[in-house]
Amino acid sequence: MENLNEILSLDSKAKTRMVKKGEILQTEGSYSSLAFYVKKGLLRSYTIDEKGKEHIFMFASEGWLMADIESQEFDQPAELFIDCLEDSELVVFDRSCFKIATLTESQLKKNAHLLARRTAVLQRRVIMLMSASARKRYNRFLETYPELPDRVPQRMIASYLGVTPQALSTIRGKIARQK
Amino acid sequence: MENLNEILSLDSKAKTRMVKKGEILQTEGSYSSLAFYVKKGLLRSYTIDEKGKEHIFMFASEGWLMADIESQEFDQPAELFIDCLEDSELVVFDRSCFKIATLTESQLKKNAHLLARRTAVLQRRVIMLMSASARKRYNRFLETYPELPDRVPQRMIASYLGVTPQALSTIRGKIARQK
DNA sequence: CTCATTTGTTAATCTAGGTGAATGCTTTGT
DNA sequence: ACAAAGCATTCACCTAGATTAACAAATGAG
Numbered sequence: 001m002e003n004l005n006e007i008l009s010l011d012s013k014a015k016t017r018m019v020k021k022g023e024i025l026q027t028e029g030s031y032s033s034l035a036f037y038v039k040k041g042l043l044r045s046y047t048i049d050e051k052g053k054e055h056i057f058m059f060a061s062e063g064w065l066m067a068d069i070e071s072q073e074f075d076q077p078a079e080l081f082i083d084c085l086e087d088s089e090l091v092v093f094d095r096s097c098f099k100i101a102t103l104t105e106s107q108l109k110k111n112a113h114l115l116a117r118r119t120a121v122l123q124r125r126v127i128m129l130m131s132a133s134a135r136k137r138y139n140r141f142l143e144t145y146p147e148l149p150d151r152v153p154q155r156m157i158a159s160y161l162g163v164t165p166q167a168l169s170t171i172r173g174k175i176a177r178q179k
Numbered sequence: 180m181e182n183l184n185e186i187l188s189l190d191s192k193a194k195t196r197m198v199k200k201g202e203i204l205q206t207e208g209s210y211s212s213l214a215f216y217v218k219k220g221l222l223r224s225y226t227i228d229e230k231g232k233e234h235i236f237m238f239a240s241e242g243w244l245m246a247d248i249e250s251q252e253f254d255q256p257a258e259l260f261i262d263c264l265e266d267s268e269l270v271v272f273d274r275s276c277f278k279i280a281t282l283t284e285s286q287l288k289k290n291a292h293l294l295a296r297r298t299a300v301l302q303r304r305v306i307m308l309m310s311a312s313a314r315k316r317y318n319r320f321l322e323t324y325p326e327l328p329d330r331v332p333q334r335m336i337a338s339y340l341g342v343t344p345q346a347l348s349t350i351r352g353k354i355a356r357q358k
Numbered sequence: 359c360t361c362a363t364t365t366g367t368t369a370a371t372c373t374a375g376g377t378g379a380a381t382g383c384t385t386t387g388t
Numbered sequence: 389a390c391a392a393a394g395c396a397t398t399c400a401c402c403t404a405g406a407t408t409a410a411c412a413a414a415t416g417a418g
Binding site for chain 1: 308309
């Protein structure tokens with residue numbers, strides 16, 4: 001991820017803010033979407049389907065940027081909820097800060113890298129979801145985010161992987177037993 | 180989608196090229212990745228898993244840009260195959276044309292906008308794959324790409340949706356019968 | 359035109375993962 | 389400190405979709 005100084009240069013009005021575990025930073029359907037750079041702590045973004053079930057879209061720990069860039073760029077209401085999984089220290093950016101039309105050239109370049117990187121992550125995620133079993137997705141998750149399993153409740157890892165907590169528990173049991 | 184003139188302004192060296200149905204434009208692992216703007220015709224990008232099964236990542240018909248932006252951005256070998264589903268007329272861009280460092284401000288803005296749009300599509304796709312049944316995904320596909328069902332073989336639609344051709348056939352049978 | 363390949367359909371299994379419920383364990387709030 | 393809520397695990401089901409296979413229709417190459 002870009003370092004903090006580069007990120008900060010995107011918006012001189014950005015402010016540091018402390019948030020408590022459980023605090024909700026963005027609600028689906030809201031227009032006041034912001035972007036959050038995580039200095040310390042852990043965020044997640046997710047949707048809630050018509051049956052009330054949560055589907056975690058991504059996590060953001062130290063050094064990552066959490067934003068509903070898509071809804072910001074197209075001036076649509078937020079599609080995602082964003083909330084806080086640990087007491088965190090965030091740098092908060094105004095949504096205008098990611099509106100492409102308003103950015104300077106050097107900001108655009110940073111932004112383009114962030115976007116390209118994000119797109120690459122999503123591309124791999126789509127391919128995994130289409131082609132790999134729950135067990136393979138879990139193993140890939142462990143490789144990709146080695147620091148998260150100790151900080152994120154298992155039911156949320158399950159949600160990120162697109163399986164139930166029970167299924168993940170069974171997978172973990174099998175992996176542990178066969179070693 | 181941006182109109183052709185805007186796209187063309189990205190690269191004065193871009194050339195128009197006619198390609199035949201079945202022609203392969205990019206192979207997984209190759210470094211010579213290009214980008215293709217579709218003036219006429221239809222392309223697809225896909226991976227092949229360890230069992231030899233194809234997984235279609237996206238389609239691009241008239242007015243869309245097909246590119247393995249991810250591998251271009253990170254100078255990695257291509258992750259995707261790209262081939263041609265109909266005789267097509269394409270504008271071919273060199274990969275350098277999407278290397279961020281070399282672009283002008285107005286090109287960067289178009290590029291960023293294309294990426295944001297692509298990311299939004301992928302975001303919805305991930306959420307669909309995690310939370311919706313095959314039937315719902317098919318209905319969503321029909322709404323989103325109304326022109327494709329008549330041009331794309333069903334087995335490829337099935338591959339895009341992440342189900343087997345048999346499963347899609349059954350879904351279509353049920354939908355037709357219950358009307 | 360004709361034979362071969364690819365495509366779509368249907369049907370009979372099989373299985374990964376979902377659902378629901380019971381059991382302990384750990385957090386949380388007061 | 390205690391009750392209450394949330395969490396992970398296990399088990400007994402159930403169901404969506406995979407697999408395999410057979411067959412008919414469409415496509416295509418020589």
